[in-house]
Amino acid sequence: MELLEQFRALISTENKFIKGWKHQNKPVLGYACSYTPEEIIYAGEILPIRVLGSLEPPKLADVYLPVNVCSFAKSCFNKALKGEYRLLDGYVVSNSCDNQNKTYDLWRHCTAIHRTFFINTPHSATGNAIKFFYQELERFKEWLTKEFDVEISDENLKHAIGIFNENRRLLKRVYELRKRSPPLVSGSEALEIVLSSMMIPKDEHNKLLRALLEEIKSREDLPKRGARLLVSGSFMGNSELFRLIESVGGCVVADDLCTGSRYFWDLVKEDGEPTMAIAERYLCKIPCPFMYSSEERFKHVREMVKLFDVEGVLIFSIKSCDVHSFDAPLLAEELRENEGLPVSCLEWEHSLSGIAQLRTRIEAFIEILEE
Amino acid sequence: MSQRRIETLRGFYRNYVKPSYEVAHKAREEGKLVAWVASTFPVEIILAMDIIPVWPESYASLCGARRVSVPLCELAERKGFSKDLCSYPRCVLGSLFNGENLPEGGIPRPDILVASTCACDTHLKWFQVASRIFKKPLFLLDVPYNVESANAENLPDYYIQHYVSQLEDLISLLEKHSGIRLDEGKLRKTLELSNRASELWLKVQDYRKEVPAPMGAREAFSAVYFILSIPGTEQAVDFYERLCGELEQMVKQGIGVVEDEKYRLVWDNLPLWFDLQMFPYLRSLGAVVVAETFSHVWTGSLDPSKPYESLARKHLSNMSNCTIEGRINLIAGLVRDFRANGVILPTNWGCRMMTIGETVVKRKIQEMTGVSSLILDVDSTDWRNYDEYRVKTKLETYLKTLK
Numbered sequence: 001m002e003l004l005e006q007f008r009a010l011i012s013t014e015n016k017f018i019k020g021w022k023h024q025n026k027p028v029l030g031y032a033c034s035y036t037p038e039e040i041i042y043a044g045e046i047l048p049i050r051v052l053g054s055l056e057p058p059k060l061a062d063v064y065l066p067v068n069v070c071s072f073a074k075s076c077f078n079k080a081l082k083g084e085y086r087l088l089d090g091y092v093v094s095n096s097c098d099n100q101n102k103t104y105d106l107w108r109h110c111t112a113i114h115r116t117f118f119i120n121t122p123h124s125a126t127g128n129a130i131k132f133f134y135q136e137l138e139r140f141k142e143w144l145t146k147e148f149d150v151e152i153s154d155e156n157l158k159h160a161i162g163i164f165n166e167n168r169r170l171l172k173r174v175y176e177l178r179k180r181s182p183p184l185v186s187g188s189e190a191l192e193i194v195l196s197s198m199m200i201p202k203d204e205h206n207k208l209l210r211a212l213l214e215e216i217k218s219r220e221d222l223p224k225r226g227a228r229l230l231v232s233g234s235f236m237g238n239s240e241l242f243r244l245i246e247s248v249g250g251c252v253v254a255d256d257l258c259t260g261s262r263y264f265w266d267l268v269k270e271d272g273e274p275t276m277a278i279a280e281r282y283l284c285k286i287p288c289p290f291m292y293s294s295e296e297r298f299k300h301v302r303e304m305v306k307l308f309d310v311e312g313v314l315i316f317s318i319k320s321c322d323v324h325s326f327d328a329p330l331l332a333e334e335l336r337e338n339e340g341l342p343v344s345c346l347e348w349e350h351s352l353s354g355i356a357q358l359r360t361r362i363e364a365f366i367e368i369l370e371e
Numbered sequence: 372m373s374q375r376r377i378e379t380l381r382g383f384y385r386n387y388v389k390p391s392y393e394v395a396h397k398a399r400e401e402g403k404l405v406a407w408v409a410s411t412f413p414v415e416i417i418l419a420m421d422i423i424p425v426w427p428e429s430y431a432s433l434c435g436a437r438r439v440s441v442p443l444c445e446l447a448e449r450k451g452f453s454k455d456l457c458s459y460p461r462c463v464l465g466s467l468f469n470g471e472n473l474p475e476g477g478i479p480r481p482d483i484l485v486a487s488t489c490a491c492d493t494h495l496k497w498f499q500v501a502s503r504i505f506k507k508p509l510f511l512l513d514v515p516y517n518v519e520s521a522n523a524e525n526l527p528d529y530y531i532q533h534y535v536s537q538l539e540d541l542i543s544l545l546e547k548h549s550g551i552r553l554d555e556g557k558l559r560k561t562l563e564l565s566n567r568a569s570e571l572w573l574k575v576q577d578y579r580k581e582v583p584a585p586m587g588a589r590e591a592f593s594a595v596y597f598i599l600s601i602p603g604t605e606q607a608v609d610f611y612e613r614l615c616g617e618l619e620q621m622v623k624q625g626i627g628v629v630e631d632e633k634y635r636l637v638w639d640n641l642p643l644w645f646d647l648q649m650f651p652y653l654r655s656l657g658a659v660v661v662a663e664t665f666s667h668v669w670t671g672s673l674d675p676s677k678p679y680e681s682l683a684r685k686h687l688s689n690m691s692n693c694t695i696e697g698r699i700n701l702i703a704g705l706v707r708d709f710r711a712n713g714v715i716l717p718t719n720w721g722c723r724m725m726t727i728g729e730t731v732v733k734r735k736i737q738e739m740t741g742v743s744s745l746i747l748d749v750d751s752t753d754w755r756n757y758d759e760y761r762v763k764t765k766l767e768t769y770l771k772t773l774k
Binding site: 063064065066068069070095097098099101102103104105106108109110118120122123124126128129131132135136289290292294317319320322323325326327328329330332333345347 | 450451452453455456457460488491492493495496497499500503509511513515516518529532533536537540694695718720721723724726727728729730731748
């Protein structure tokens, strides 16, 4: 489908929307983590775009970093070293994990991007933590206002929240299309749709999503039927791994990824003080495993399994991602024992090196499911 | 080359470490509350409430020194915990999956677990896993990252408030589980003792600034036990007083670890627990480790009249909670103050905090002090990828380049 192709093409810092935005002399801010409160950035007429890294071997970053470092963090740093994030007017990091925090030091010391901000995201969602995060977001607002000479009023924030929530609702409707068999959009297509939402203004993305939801009803080239899988993990900045799974007979119908459902599943409350509502949403959303409430994520996975009629779960941990690697055996055990589901835990590199071995293991897993 | 042993440290393990495990095992039998504590947690509160602290990190280092850590790591790996994770949790979690022939009868089981986000993700995740295994509550102290590497006096107020408000939650939780109310007077006393231990420990370090230095890393990595694990106790103060007394004498008599000091080194991060012979080996080459970053991150002055605020300031400004500038400044300061001419930067395979940025640390130290550093890719407790010959060759070659 042409429209689906369009989403895929948007997952690039070269896309026409970013170009158009820059052309109007408006700033673009890169961010690394799904805990970045994009609404605040967008409310100041700054375009937040996700730093996604690439599949390229990180040759320049290898000079600074050994192998036992998250390959996603390394890939992003590599792109920054190469000057491929030259278009960014700044870079925002969230206090989410050691890999992220420590490569932030390298961004500051070794790349040409000097306008950076570190958001001190708490690791729990208690009342105290929300209060702290609110103060931190106020500081972030102040920084944006000063650095970019923009205004971030409550009214602008509420407007941004409305647009972002709309995007979340629409993305959820896209996910709903995967409940049927065969699904109306494939796993790789769905991932591309979510990824593209991080790369263009959300109001533009909403238009595209509305058009898609209309057009897709009459889709004829349906994705293939296959073993219904949920993919759990951290970050996937492109759909290559999903395409690999699909190429060996898997059908990814749901996910638990920070570039997937965890990115958009929860809404911001639309009544009340907007900055506080944003603070609450980000700390109480389906957590990434760096949060104290890690078990909430397991619950989310179990719910997704039921909602999407999942037959097997693939848990992917990027090598040297501590927070996911600690959770993987626990989540696997819970799904096997409590849900009776087949689970496979796989380690992978963001550059997809060692892909042949990965393919063999995924193939074997799917064969077992189909028996 | 003659080397004098420090008498105060004779029988250190037998006299201090071993009994601490006996106390903790016995406490459980007596129904006292036992808490697993992760480093950088404000242990003074635990001590003031007569709760028995158990340090899983220390247990891992002990297993490393006894050379039993690798089989334990393998047990954890068989349960699905990645080989790329820090070897400390792999070792300790592994020990929970097998109760046989463990050092000191195994790590004492906790009634409660406490950790902070101050040092690394691993503390939280490791303790989460353990909390699930033991079905015991985990208290997490959420510590804001010190983005500006600010010192204790210059931290934003809302960082302090966030820390302090959580200590209030911690105390209620501990009171609920132990049935003991926190006695503010006792907390003040604990803080005073902690301050005293801290001062004495810094004095110990001061003696090491002398040429020749009277104490090396092998001894320091033992003696740091008190300031790390039980800073607010008479035992800590008493031990450090005796150690200071002995070091003072040694300095007066001009006795050094090495008679003819050729190289004075700063050692970053952890030692290779399974190969502590590394330090005598360095001595045989005329090299003495005069300072470790590990000896300089547990001190800090506490104000007994403002116990919570000062604990917050101390831990928020801990180097492990700071951006890389915190670490660079600490190492550069040690190089200058201890008149070092070399820096060893051992990485730790599963430690992102110390591995990422190592190249920047090396570059900055060179710029700031003119001293070069050696990065060693090793692991503190997992020796499976350790090539003793290669590491020794690297060290020897490096020493030859030092001025």
